[in-house]
Amino acid sequence: MSIKLYGAALSPFVRKTRVALALKGIEFESVHIDPNNTPEGYEKISPMKRIPALEVDGQFLADSAAICAWMEKTHPEPALYPSDAMEMGQTIWFERFIDYDLAMRCTFAVFRNRVVMRLLGKECDEEKVQHALSTTIPPLFAYLDKTLDGRKFLVGDSMTVADIALASQMVNFRHGGETIDPATYPNLAAHTERMHALAPFAQAIEKETGFIQKVMG
Ligand SMILES: N[C@@H](CCC(=O)N[C@@H](CS)C(=O)NCC(=O)O)C(=O)O
Incomplete structure (x- = not known):
C-alpha cells in the first residue's frame, strides 16, 4: 500500500x-x-x-x-473510535465541534494572526486575538473543561480521535503564545498536558517550535 x-x-x-x-x-x-x-x-x-x-x-x-x-x-488497532453506538456519535460530535467551532475561534483567530500573518509578512490583528481570548474562546473552553471533569478522555475510557483533534488545536494555541489557565480550566489543562506528552505530539511540538523560533526570531 x-x-x-x-x-x-x-x-x-x-x-x-x-x-x-x-x-x-x-x-x-x-x-x-x-x-x-x-x-x-x-x-x-x-x-x-x-x-x-x-x-x-x-x-x-x-x-x-x-x-x-x-x-x-x-488499521483498526489501536481503536480511535468507540464501538458503543452512543459513544461513537459523541466522538463524531466532539471531532466536528473541535475541527470547526473551536478551530475557528481558537486557531484561526489566535494562531493565524500571531504566527501565520507574520510568516506571510502581514500585520497581526491583535484586536481580533484579544476579542477571541476574552469573548469567543472562554465558553468553548468551559464546555470542554466541564466535559473532562473526572475523566481522562472526552468520550468513554480510552483515547479517541476527538482527544487527538483537541490536543492538536491546543498545539496551535501554544504556538500562538497562549497557555490554558489551569486555575480556570484545570481539566482541559491536564488533558492537554497528558496528550502533549505522547511521543507523536511531543516530537511535533519540539520540531515545530524550533521552526517557528528560527523563522520568527
Ligand atoms: N475540516 C478540514 C479543515 C482543513 C483546513 O481548513 N486546512 C487549512 C490549513 S490549516 C487549509 O487548507 N486552508 C486553506 C484554505 O482553506 O484555502 C480538515 O479537518 O481537514
Missing part, C-alpha cells in the same frame, strides 16, 4: 492526521503543500484545495475526519 499525506507542519488538521497515523503505526510519505499557495492541479487531490489530503494507491481523500475514518477501517 502506497500512502502519501499532503500537508504542512503547522496545520492542526495535518498534525491530527499525522498523530493518528503514528499511533496506528501506518507508514506514509509526506508531501509538502503550502495551503496559501497550492500547486496547479491540487484541486484534483483536494477539491477545496485544503490540507490535509491523503493518497492511497492513486485514490484521494480530503479532510482530516475522512482520513481518520479511512485509517480506522483499514
Whole structure:
C-alpha cells in the first residue's frame, strides 16, 4: 500500500492526521503543500484545495475526519473510535465541534494572526486575538473543561480521535503564545498536558517550535 499525506507542519488538521497515523503505526510519505499557495492541479487531490489530503494507491481523500475514518477501517488497532453506538456519535460530535467551532475561534483567530500573518509578512490583528481570548474562546473552553471533569478522555475510557483533534488545536494555541489557565480550566489543562506528552505530539511540538523560533526570531 502506497500512502502519501499532503500537508504542512503547522496545520492542526495535518498534525491530527499525522498523530493518528503514528499511533496506528501506518507508514506514509509526506508531501509538502503550502495551503496559501497550492500547486496547479491540487484541486484534483483536494477539491477545496485544503490540507490535509491523503493518497492511497492513486485514490484521494480530503479532510482530516475522512482520513481518520479511512485509517480506522483499514488499521483498526489501536481503536480511535468507540464501538458503543452512543459513544461513537459523541466522538463524531466532539471531532466536528473541535475541527470547526473551536478551530475557528481558537486557531484561526489566535494562531493565524500571531504566527501565520507574520510568516506571510502581514500585520497581526491583535484586536481580533484579544476579542477571541476574552469573548469567543472562554465558553468553548468551559464546555470542554466541564466535559473532562473526572475523566481522562472526552468520550468513554480510552483515547479517541476527538482527544487527538483537541490536543492538536491546543498545539496551535501554544504556538500562538497562549497557555490554558489551569486555575480556570484545570481539566482541559491536564488533558492537554497528558496528550502533549505522547511521543507523536511531543516530537511535533519540539520540531515545530524550533521552526517557528528560527523563522520568527
Ligand atoms: N475540516 C478540514 C479543515 C482543513 C483546513 O481548513 N486546512 C487549512 C490549513 S490549516 C487549509 O487548507 N486552508 C486553506 C484554505 O482553506 O484555502 C480538515 O479537518 O481537514
